[in-house]
Amino acid sequence: MTAVLPGVPESVFTYGAPQVKFGSGASEEIGFDLSQYGVRRVLVVTDPGVAATGHPQRVADQMAQFGIEAQVWDGAHVEPTDVSLQEAIDAARASGPWDAYVAVGGGSAIDTAKAINLLTTNPGELMDYINVPVGGGKAPVNPLRPLVAVPTTTGTGSESTTICVMDVLSLKVKTGISHTRLRPTLAVIDPDLTRTQPAGVTAASGMDILCHALESYTARWYTTNSKKQAQQRVPYCGSNPISDMWSEKAMALLAGSFRTAVKNGEDLQARSDMALAATFAGMGFGNAGVHIPHANAYPIAGQVKDFHPKDYPSHEPMVPHGMSVSLTAPEAFRFTFDSNPERHVRAAELLAPGAARPSDLAEFLPGVLADLLRDIDIPNGIGAVGFLEGDVPQLVEGTMKQQRLLATCPKDVTEDDIARIFTRSLQLW
Numbered sequence: 001m002t003a004v005l006p007g008v009p010e011s012v013f014t015y016g017a018p019q020v021k022f023g024s025g026a027s028e029e030i031g032f033d034l035s036q037y038g039v040r041r042v043l044v045v046t047d048p049g050v051a052a053t054g055h056p057q058r059v060a061d062q063m064a065q066f067g068i069e070a071q072v073w074d075g076a077h078v079e080p081t082d083v084s085l086q087e088a089i090d091a092a093r094a095s096g097p098w099d100a101y102v103a104v105g106g107g108s109a110i111d112t113a114k115a116i117n118l119l120t121t122n123p124g125e126l127m128d129y130i131n132v133p134v135g136g137g138k139a140p141v142n143p144l145r146p147l148v149a150v151p152t153t154t155g156t157g158s159e160s161t162t163i164c165v166m167d168v169l170s171l172k173v174k175t176g177i178s179h180t181r182l183r184p185t186l187a188v189i190d191p192d193l194t195r196t197q198p199a200g201v202t203a204a205s206g207m208d209i210l211c212h213a214l215e216s217y218t219a220r221w222y223t224t225n226s227k228k229q230a231q232q233r234v235p236y237c238g239s240n241p242i243s244d245m246w247s248e249k250a251m252a253l254l255a256g257s258f259r260t261a262v263k264n265g266e267d268l269q270a271r272s273d274m275a276l277a278a279t280f281a282g283m284g285f286g287n288a289g290v291h292i293p294h295a296n297a298y299p300i301a302g303q304v305k306d307f308h309p310k311d312y313p314s315h316e317p318m319v320p321h322g323m324s325v326s327l328t329a330p331e332a333f334r335f336t337f338d339s340n341p342e343r344h345v346r347a348a349e350l351l352a353p354g355a356a357r358p359s360d361l362a363e364f365l366p367g368v369l370a371d372l373l374r375d376i377d378i379p380n381g382i383g384a385v386g387f388l389e390g391d392v393p394q395l396v397e398g399t400m401k402q403q404r405l406l407a408t409c410p411k412d413v414t415e416d417d418i419a420r421i422f423t424r425s426l427q428l429w
């Protein structure tokens with residue numbers, strides 16, 4: 001059932017990652033780290049919720065002893081839009097020039113800093129660089145400035161990836177910018193900063209880790225793509241021996257820490273393992289790619305009606321990224337099972353060590369996922385976040401626009417397949 005093999009199979013895969021500093025107290029060394037780049041003015045990018053924890057200001061305060069002037073800008077929008085990113089770029093241009101950027105926050109703050117960095121070092125406007133067909137898909141011509149990414153959620157892995165995700169408001173579509181130059185120069189992962197994450201954020205962003213690991217582990221194998229020329233290579237190349245290692249290890253770490261981190265945020269071992277899992281999964285999916293659950297997440301988030309999740313800003317409706325990714329995951333992996341049964345079973349065993357295998361192995365991974373979703377209080381399917389059966393055609397239309405992601409799916413996928421996945425995800429248990 002795997003997708004048809006190409007005439008000349010790919011024989012090359014690639015792997016990229018930032019420099020990493022990990023561990024309790026790592027965020028106290030950023031002043032020194034930046035001084036090594038000879039910078040004098042640094043902008044610290046964050047959002048209001050993270051700013052309220054005091055972490056960004058503490059990071060900024062270390063700079064003075066190294067002769068660096070640092071300012072905190074806390075205007076990042078939770079789940080960035082083209083409009084919010086433009087505001088961020090305008091603010092940075094007005095207060096610049098800046099020699100380096102530090103992002104302190106979740107994927108929202110880190111992706112905002114990536115956009116600021118791109119548009120304060122390169123000509124043109126945001127739309128020129130957004131993926132085609134929405135934007136011009138232009139590549140940066142100039143190098144970017146040093147960007148230090150300091151994640152405060154345990155989720156996106158944006159500290160190690162080459163992408164910046166945004167909602168384009170006028171088109172109601174989520175898309176992004178993807179280029180190797182967007183990858184942060186240094187990822188500083190300090191689990192102590194993640195302790196203040198509320199349970200609802202820990203649950204949703206943790207499901208993002210899990211889906212990154214699972215989708216890249218089950219992505220089509222790199223040799224099943226057609227051979228590319230050197231100039232055609234993109235960061236995502238399909239599952240491969242290196243991304244597999246990161247994905248497997250991320251799943252094993254999640255098995256031992258996810259439920260604990262949601263139920264007891266003060267458990268430092270669980271927080272540390274979640275932070276490691278997020279980074280490992282980022283290193284896996286940032287090179288292999290993701291497929292159906294992420295493709296479905298874009299319309300789920302973009303077409304939200306009136307859902308206000310616990311522990312997120314309440315002034316506008318939203319389905320947070322990790323939640324939107326998780327809601328169709330059990331059905332998506334029921335669909336992809338026959339492309340590689342062994343991998344699906346292995347993933348279920350990594351996520352739920354010691355769990356009994358059901359007689360129908362296709363049900364193993366969906367069952368493990370549904371149990372977890374229920375335990376960590378994720379809504380019971382897309383129906384529980386406000387979608388009805390009549391919304392399915394429009395959701396399918398949104399998913400089919402994500403061809404870049406669907407190309408990573410381990411088997412060919414049709415509109416009818418996606419419609420079935422959405423319909424069966426209206427209620428998961």
Ligand SMILES: NC(=O)c1ccc[n+]([C@@H]2O[C@H](COP(=O)([O-])OP(=O)(O)OC[C@H]3O[C@@H](n4cnc5c(N)ncnc54)[C@H](O)[C@@H]3O)[C@@H](O)[C@H]2O)c1
Nearest residue numbers: 049050079106107108152153156158161163165196197321
């Ligand atoms: N670039 C990538 O590789 C990539 C990958 C996946 C997702 N994303 C994007 O990242 C965004 C989601 O990021 P996220 O899930 O990390 O969450 P987030 O950055 O949107 O933050 C979620 C909420 O948690 C709060 N928060 C974050 N850390 C906190 C802390 N330590 N203490 C208290 N409150 C805290 C924030 O203020 C915010 O209200 C989405 O826009 C998504 O599309 C990017």
Ligand SMILES: [Zn+2]
Nearest residue numbers: 156208321325
């Ligand atoms: Zn994601």
